[in-house]
Amino acid sequence: MKFLDEAKIYFKSGDGGAGCVSFHREKFVEFGGPDGGNGGRGGDVIVECVKDLNTLVDFRYTQHFKAEKGHHGMGRNRTGSDGKDVIVRVPVGTELLDEDKEEILMDFTEPGQRKVFLRGGDGGFGNAHYKSPTNQAPRKCTPGWPGQEMGIWLRLKLIADVGLVGMPNAGKSTFLAANSAAKPKIADYPFTTLHPNLGVVKVESYDFVLADIPGLIEGANEGVGLGTRFLGHIERTAVLLHLIDITSEDPLESYHIIRHELEEYGADLSDKHEIIALNKIDSVDKEIMVNIADQFENELGVRPWLISGVTKEGIRPLLFKLVEIIKEEKNERDRDDNPTDDSYQGPDATA
Numbered sequence: 001m002k003f004l005d006e007a008k009i010y011f012k013s014g015d016g017g018a019g020c021v022s023f024h025r026e027k028f029v030e031f032g033g034p035d036g037g038n039g040g041r042g043g044d045v046i047v048e049c050v051k052d053l054n055t056l057v058d059f060r061y062t063q064h065f066k067a068e069k070g071h072h073g074m075g076r077n078r079t080g081s082d083g084k085d086v087i088v089r090v091p092v093g094t095e096l097l098d099e100d101k102e103e104i105l106m107d108f109t110e111p112g113q114r115k116v117f118l119r120g121g122d123g124g125f126g127n128a129h130y131k132s133p134t135n136q137a138p139r140k141c142t143p144g145w146p147g148q149e150m151g152i153w154l155r156l157k158l159i160a161d162v163g164l165v166g167m168p169n170a171g172k173s174t175f176l177a178a179n180s181a182a183k184p185k186i187a188d189y190p191f192t193t194l195h196p197n198l199g200v201v202k203v204e205s206y207d208f209v210l211a212d213i214p215g216l217i218e219g220a221n222e223g224v225g226l227g228t229r230f231l232g233h234i235e236r237t238a239v240l241l242h243l244i245d246i247t248s249e250d251p252l253e254s255y256h257i258i259r260h261e262l263e264e265y266g267a268d269l270s271d272k273h274e275i276i277a278l279n280k281i282d283s284v285d286k287e288i289m290v291n292i293a294d295q296f297e298n299e300l301g302v303r304p305w306l307i308s309g310v311t312k313e314g315i316r317p318l319l320f321k322l323v324e325i326i327k328e329e330k331n332e333r334d335r336d337d338n339p340t341d342d343s344y345q346g347p348d349a350t351a
Helices: 172-179 229-234 251-265 286-300 315-337
Strands: 006-012 045-050 064-066 086-091 094-097 104-108 114-118 149-156 162-165 197-203 206-212 239-245 273-279
Touching: 006 114, 045 104, 064 086, 104 114, 162 172, 162 229, 172 197, 172 206, 172 239, 172 315, 197 315, 206 315, 239 251, 239 315, 251 286, 273 286, 273 315
Parallel strands: 006 064, 045 086, 162 206, 162 239, 239 273
Antiparallel strands: 006 149, 045 114, 094 104, 094 149, 197 206
């Protein structure tokens, strides 16, 4: 399946049906009269979030979504039927943006979310609507109201708990493959990963989702390499796992390059909780490994984790630490969503 995380599509809700001019004519009925029915309402454009999708590739081939028009009114006071709604299904994590990509119109973060995006036009009135004691034979009807039309952008941001960041060939895909059932492409050349990959990591009885994005290089925020386009997929994560190749020429410099790109990208990525891990420790001597770890601790004030994605050395304690941070973030988010104010003591409170 191809991965597509951005697409432009067009919506149009249905026009309302027109009202009808009609008069009742029937044998043996002495008094007829106006009996033109109203038009039906146009269909709505509804956006629904479903969990079975993980890409926007379907919107590359189907870009126009148009709801049905309302049916016209008819004689004998028959109202036209309403137009059928059109339902657009999007993956979890999809944002709907305006045509200029400046305003987020809707954000779908949970399966089952369903919202009316564009409402259909109301139906017009038939001449039966206008009859009155002073106007007993109106010949007036109105057309239906037009529907709404809009071009929008869909942008997919994957829902994950942990985001993997680092330079190309830092071992991110190897780490993902070693700890989940995901099967990302792994090779010994840069930019092996060309699109984000997701994997579910199981740590005893707890599961969390890990997102691997293509590697960043210096100048990514200016479009160098694959740019920073895929950083949007880790905006919703609770923690960033920063993997650094300990065999690189200057691991500390590699760390600072990625941190600079995160800061330039914005979206509060540089403020997220970060775990630093020196990968590929199976390829260096213990003395060199400890020396590099000391450099990180002296400059950053944090001791990096020492791991190997190939031999899985040091990975299990790291996974437990990630679970601990994820749980803390979720508890904090729950407290923010359900604040409690104990300052009110009730009407009988005494000073």
